[in-house]
Amino acid sequence: MNKPTACIILFLSMLTSSFVKAEDGYRLWLRYDKVQNSTLYNNYRQSVKQMQFNGSSPTLLAAKRELTNALQQMLNLQPALVNSVTSNGTLIVGTPKTSANVAKFSNDIAAAGDEGYFIKSANINGKSCLMIGANTDKGILYGVFNFLKLLQTGQSLQSVAINESPKIKMRVLNHWDNLDRTVERGYAGSSIWKWHKLPGYIDPRYIDYARANASIGINGAVVNNVNASAISLTKDYLIKASALANVFRTYGIKIYLTARFSAPIEIGGLKTADPLDAGVRQWWKDKADEIYKYIPDFGGFIVKANSEGQPGPQTYNRNHVDGANMLADALKPHNGIVMWRAFVYDDKVPDDRAKQAYNEFKPLDGQFSDNVIVQVKNGAIDFQPREPFHPLFGAMRKTPLMMEFQITQEYLGFSTHLVYLAPMFKETLESDTYAKGKGSTVAKDIEGQLDKQTLSGMAGVANIGSDVNWTGHPFAQANWYAFGRLAWNPAQSSEAIADDWLRMTFTQDNSFIKPVKALMLSSRETTVDYMTPLGLHHIMGTGAHYGPGPWVGNLARPDWNPTYYHKADSAGVGFDRTSTGSNAVAQYFPPVRDEFEHIETTPEKYLLWFHHVSWKHTMPSGKTLWQEMVDHYYRGVDSVRNMQKTWSLMQGKIDDARYNEVKQLLAIQEQEAVWWRNACVLYFQSFSKMPIPASYEKPDHDLNYYRNQKLYFLPGTNGVQ
C-alpha cells in the first residue's frame, strides 16, 4: 500500500532524539516507576518499613531482588531486613520452611498448593504486618510479583487478603523461532535466542524474559519452532538450550523442545523413524536420557506431526498414538511430557478442512499414555479473527487437552494493528461444549475439571522478538500479558486484565485508563468487522496471511484458497457445514450442533461459518445479509477512526515516545482497514450485484486495483509470500 509521504514529514517533526529514551517499551509491565499518589506512597512506605525474608535458593533470591529493586524504585525505600517482628510495617515473606510466621497460616498454605501463594495483612506479635506466603519458592516468586502488582496498580494494602493458585498446570509459551533466528509468524524482529552466542554469552534479555513470564505465572517455554529442525536435538544445541534452562529455572520456567519426528534419521543415522521400530524407540530413549543429563528439569517435547509437510507416524502407516506414546515412553522415566498437536493438515484434501482434526483424533481418545497431552487450537481452522470453539473440546473425554492460542497476530494485522486479544481468548474459554450438559465450558475442559484429568495446559504462540519493546506494537505486549493471566485463571475478565496492564504499562491516570481500556476491549470486534465479519474466515492473502485476498482461488489444493472458505456465488456466501453440507456441525454436542444447524439459531457472528446464506436473506436487524456485511466492513473502519480520535486525546497523558508510536501505527491500521473494507466489499459485490449505499464513502480504487496489489518481503513468512 502506498502511503503519502506528507504525513511522514509531519511525524518527523514530532519525533525527538531517543537516546534519552525514557520509554522504549523494554520494561514491559514491570516498570516500577515511582508511586505518584502521595497518600499511597506514604501508606506503602509505612507498610514495608522492614522485611523478614529468609532463604537462599536462587528462586527466593530472585524474588527478594525483584522486591528490593521495585521498592527502591517505586518507594525510594530500602526496608531493613529483620529476623523478628518488632514493629508495625513488617513485610514477611516465606515458605513454612523459611518462616515460622508463615508456617502458622496452615490453611492458606494448604490452599496454595505447589504454585500458589497468599498475601495477607496480619497481626504478628501484636504488630501490623503483611505476609507473602507459599508452599514453594516458586509460589513466593509469584506472590512477590503479585504483591508488587498491588503497588503498581494503586491498590490499598490495608486489609489485603489474597489466596491464589493456578487453574491450569502447564502455562507455556510456544516460540515458533527457527535456529537461524527467523521467526515463523514473528512480527517483532528476529528471535530473542542468540543461538550462535550460546552457551558462552547469556544475554541479560533472557533474564528479563523470564522475569516477565514469571510475573504472570507462565511456567514453560518451547524455545524452537514446531516446524522443527532436528539440529535442536544435537549435543551442541542441547548444551545451548541448557544455558537457557539455567536462566529459566530460577524463575520457575521449564524449557521444552520440539521433537522433529524424523530426527532418528536426520541426526541419528537410522534408516527409519517408524515409532514401532525397536531401534527408533531406543534412539528416543537414549536421546531423552541425554537431554536430562544436560537439563535435569527438561519439560518435554512438543510435536507437530503429519501436518503441513512435517514427518510423522502416518509416514509409516502408524497413527498419532503410536507416535506420541513412543516419545512419552522415552520421557516417562524423567517425568517429561509430550504435547502432541492436533493441528493436522496432511497430504489428503478433506471434504471439510474444519473436520479433519476431530476425525483423526476422536477415535484415538483413551489410547494416549498418561504423560501425553493433546494440544488443540482454539478453533478448527487456524487462528482466525473469530472462530467457533474447536469441536475436539469436550469430545476427548479420556485425553487431557491443552489449549493452543496464538498471541502473535498472524491473521490479525501483524504488529501494526492494535487488537487486544483477551476477549477473543475468553470467547473460546467461555464457550459451552455441553459435553457433560450445560456448563461444560472449554475452560473447564482444559483445566482438567470436566473429567478430572491430571494434566492440564494452555499454550500461547509467542509474539516476542528482538524489537526493543519485545512485541513490535506497544499494545501487543497486552496480549502476552493477557495470555499469562488467563492461563493462570481463565475466569479473569478481559477488562480487569486490561486495567492492570494499562496501569502497570502506562499510567494510573484514569482519564487515560478509561477511554483506552474501552478502546482495547472493542478492538478485536473492530478487527473482525473490517476483516472477517459474520463468520467469514481465511480470506486473507495466502501465504503471508496479510491483507485481503478473498479472490484467491487458484492454489493447487482447494483448502488453501480463500474461495474454498467463503464459497461466494451469485446466490449467496458462506460454507454450508450443516447436515445439508459438510455436516461439521455433527462434531459438536447437542444442543450446540442443533444451534449451528439452523440459520435462525446460529449466532450471527458465526453465520457464514456454518451456512451458505442468500445475499438477500433478512437478518435480525431487518437488513439484507449484503447490507449487514457492508455495514460491518464500514463500521470496522469507522471504529478504527474512533480509536484514532480517542488516542489523539491521550497526548501528554503518557510519554511522547509511545504516544507517537501508537499514533503512527493507528494511522497504518486505518489505511489497512480501508484496504480490507474496500477490497472485500468490492469483491463480494461482484457476486451480490447489490449496491453500496450512495451515502457511504466510495472505495477509492476498483476491485482490479486491489487484486493486483503485490506485497513483497512480508515478515514472518521466511520466504513464503
Add this chain to the structure above:
Amino acid sequence: MNKPTACIILFLSMLTSSFVKAEDGYRLWLRYDKVQNSTLYNNYRQSVKQMQFNGSSPTLLAAKRELTNALQQMLNLQPALVNSVTSNGTLIVGTPKTSANVAKFSNDIAAAGDEGYFIKSANINGKSCLMIGANTDKGILYGVFNFLKLLQTGQSLQSVAINESPKIKMRVLNHWDNLDRTVERGYAGSSIWKWHKLPGYIDPRYIDYARANASIGINGAVVNNVNASAISLTKDYLIKASALANVFRTYGIKIYLTARFSAPIEIGGLKTADPLDAGVRQWWKDKADEIYKYIPDFGGFIVKANSEGQPGPQTYNRNHVDGANMLADALKPHNGIVMWRAFVYDDKVPDDRAKQAYNEFKPLDGQFSDNVIVQVKNGAIDFQPREPFHPLFGAMRKTPLMMEFQITQEYLGFSTHLVYLAPMFKETLESDTYAKGKGSTVAKDIEGQLDKQTLSGMAGVANIGSDVNWTGHPFAQANWYAFGRLAWNPAQSSEAIADDWLRMTFTQDNSFIKPVKALMLSSRETTVDYMTPLGLHHIMGTGAHYGPGPWVGNLARPDWNPTYYHKADSAGVGFDRTSTGSNAVAQYFPPVRDEFEHIETTPEKYLLWFHHVSWKHTMPSGKTLWQEMVDHYYRGVDSVRNMQKTWSLMQGKIDDARYNEVKQLLAIQEQEAVWWRNACVLYFQSFSKMPIPASYEKPDHDLNYYRNQKLYFLPGTNGVQ
C-alpha cells in the same frame, strides 16, 4: 564448539536484572553523561552560559537540539539564548548567513568548505566567547558534534582553535541488508530497517542512527544489499526509502540504493538488460527520474555486477564501462553518482583470483563517465584479517577509486571477537603504491589527491543490526566509529580514535583508558596471529567464514577452497604470486613489485601471500618457518588470555552490564582462538611433519576432531553454511 556449562552458572550469578538498564549500549558514543571532573564541569558551565544560535533549517534545529540536550545532561545547564553578546561565556553558533559574528571569520569560513567547520575561542564585543562556525548547516552540525566531543573527552576549551574539513567527499555506510530484514554478513541481529512498517512508522532508531553517523561525519548510506533485489526499485519501495531519506536529510546523510542490473527485466517487463539497448537505457532514465521525484537528494546507485552470480553487462557481452556509464547517464541530470564495485568473481576461474579485478578494470581506466566512482576492496581477495593493499590503488589514474572497507567482522570472528579494526584500515591507507613515486599512498589515491579527482569516497560495510547495542559486541561499536573518523580524515591515528571512543563510550578513568586502549590497539594483530599469520589467508570455514577450515579442498571451484589459497604440501606453504608463479606481483608498481617478488624483501606479514616457502626456511628470527608459524598461533592465544586478564582488572571501573558482556565474549574468543590454533597447527603439521615444542600446551583433540566439527545456522549466511 562445546562450552562447559559451569561457567554459565558462574556468569548467571553475576548478572542482575537489566530492566533497570543503565548501560545497554544503545547510546553508543553519544552518552552525554554528567561531567565528573568538577573543575572541568565548572569551567564548561562558565564557557557556555549563554548561546547565540539562530537559524531554523531542520539541520540547524537538529544541531541546536543536540547541543541543548547534551549540555543539559552533561552540565545540568540550559544556556540562555541571546541575540547579542553581552557577557563572557557566550557560545556563538552559525553560518555567515545566520550569524554576523561568524561572518567576520572569513578565513576560517573559507577553509571550512562545504562540510567543514571551525571551533574557536574568541573575543567578541570584548567578551570571551566560543565560536562554532561553518559555511553550511551541515558544517554546523558536524561542528556541534565535535564541540560536544571536546566536552565528552574532557578537553579544555580555554584556547581552542580547530579547523576541520573532510579529506574525502563520500563517506558512506554500505548495509548488506536484505528487504526481508536478514543481513548478509550481519552479526548483530536483523536489519534495523523495518521495511514492512515503512513509510507509516518511523522508528526513532532511524533518527539515532542518523545522529550517530553525523557525529562522525558519515554522509551517505546504501540501505540495501549489493546482492540486490530489484524490488527495492519499485514504487512502493521507493516511497519507503523516501521516508528514510527524510530522516537522514536532516543529518546530512544521502540515501543510496543498490541497482540490480537485471531490474529492467524483473520489474520493467523488458526482454533484456543489455546496457546498449535503447529501451533499457530509457528504462533506467525513467527510473532515475521517478526516484528523484520521491527523493530529491538521492545519492545514486551502487552496483555489484558480474560477480558471485549477480547479473551484469558481461551477461550481454558488454563491459563494466558500458554498464556503469549507462546508469551514470540516467543519474547525471540529477547529479547522482554510480559506485561500481570492482569486486568481481565471475563464472570463469582465473589463474589467480587475486589478479582478477586488476585484469578486468585496469584496461578500462579513463573510459568511465565522470559521475562514476569504482569501489575497490582494501585487498585483492576478500576482507581478510590481513591483506596487502589492492593493486588497483594507484593503477587507475584516470578513474576515481572509492575504498571499500568491511566494518562487519565477516572473517574476523563475527560479533564475538574483540578486534579493533582501525589499525587494519590504517595499514591499507598508509600503504605506498609508488604510483607517482614515493609517498603515493592509498589514502592519497582515494582522497583524489594523486590525480586531482573530483570524486572521492570511502565505503564501510556496516556492522549495524537490531541488537539493542547496535553492533553485537560492545567493542564493535568502535569499528563503526573508527570508520567514520578515518573516512573524514585518513591521517588520524588509531590510538587517538580509540582514546576518544573509549572516553565517550565508557569512562574518563585513565586507569581504564590506558590498558583497554592498549588491548584494542593490539587486538587485530592478535587475531591475525591465531587465524592467519605470516600472510596466510582465506583458510576459514567456507560459506560462513567462521572458524578454521584450512582442510577444505573439495568445493567445485578451485578458488572457493582454502587449499587453493595456502597450497600447503610436504615442501612448504604459501601461494607463489611471484614471476615464477601467478605473477600477481607484476600488478604492483616498482619498487613494491620487486619487494614482493623476493622472499627476503617481502614483509614477513605478507610472506605466504606471495611465496610458497619451505617449512625449514630460516626466518629473520632464526627460527624455521614452521616454528615461526606455530609461535604466531600460540602467541595469538596467549594474547587473548592477556586481554582477559586485563579486562578482569576493569571490573568496577565501568558499569557491570557491559563489563560482564565483554567478559563473557572474551571467554568465547579465547575458546575459539584455541580452536583456530589447534586446528591450524595440527593441519599444517600434517604437511610439515615437524613437532610442536613439548613445552607448548598440547592440542586437546586430534585433527580429525576439528575437521569433523559441524556448525549450523551461523549468522549472516542466509542459509549458506
